[in-house]
Amino acid sequence: MAEFSLSDLQKIVSDRAHSGDPDSWTAKLFARGIDKAAQKLGEEAVETVIAAVKGDKQGLVSESADLIYHWLVVLSIAGVPLDDVLKELEGRTRRSGIAEKASRPKG
Numbered sequence: 842m843a844e845f846s847l848s849d850l851q852k853i854v855s856d857r858a859h860s861g862d863p864d865s866w867t868a869k870l871f872a873r874g875i876d877k878a879a880q881k882l883g884e885e886a887v888e889t890v891i892a893a894v895k896g897d898k899q900g901l902v903s904e905s906a907d908l909i910y911h912w913l914v915v916l917s918i919a920g921v922p923l924d925d926v927l928k929e930l931e932g933r934t935r936r937s938g939i940a941e942k943a944s945r946p947k948g
């Protein structure tokens with residue numbers, strides 16, 4: 842299991858966004874705004890789909906990483922906390938009862 846979470850990456854995105862570092866891609870995306878960041882997110886989504894349908898597992902790993910990073914940038918520029926998305930997913934899981942079923946002892 843990787844010792845790196847979406848929250849870790851989200852913190853890095855927040856820090857780098859306003860770093861003023863001319864080499865920071867994150868800072869560049871923030872400076873260019875939501876349209877450019879959303880465009881990049883769309884491109885990475887398409888590249889992820891292409892890797893998936895080609896059966897390119899290593900490409901799928903790499904494109905998924907690009908996709909998730911750009912998704913977090915878009916959330917951050919839009920002012921939507923990652924936690925809101927996680928809570929939405931948590932709520933859906935609760936409503937479906939899947940979490941309870943998975944934790945119930947079998948037999």
Ligand SMILES: N=c1c2ncn([C@@H]3O[C@H](COP(=O)(O)OP(=O)(O)OP(=O)(O)O)[C@@H](O)[C@H]3O)c2ncn1[C@@H]1O[C@H](COP(=O)(O)O)[C@@H](O)[C@H]1O
Pocket residue numbers: 853854857864865866867868906907910
């Ligand atoms: N995970 C990523 C990440 N994934 C992809 N990218 C960048 O996303 C960019 C997109 O690449 P593309 O080839 O699609 O785009 P491009 O041709 O460079 O740009 P355009 O011509 O489309 O404008 C590249 O510059 C990648 O380096 C990322 N940049 C940063 N991170 C994370 O953010 C952290 C901070 O990065 P900086 O902000 O650059 O310091 C890093 O340590 C990483 O953890």
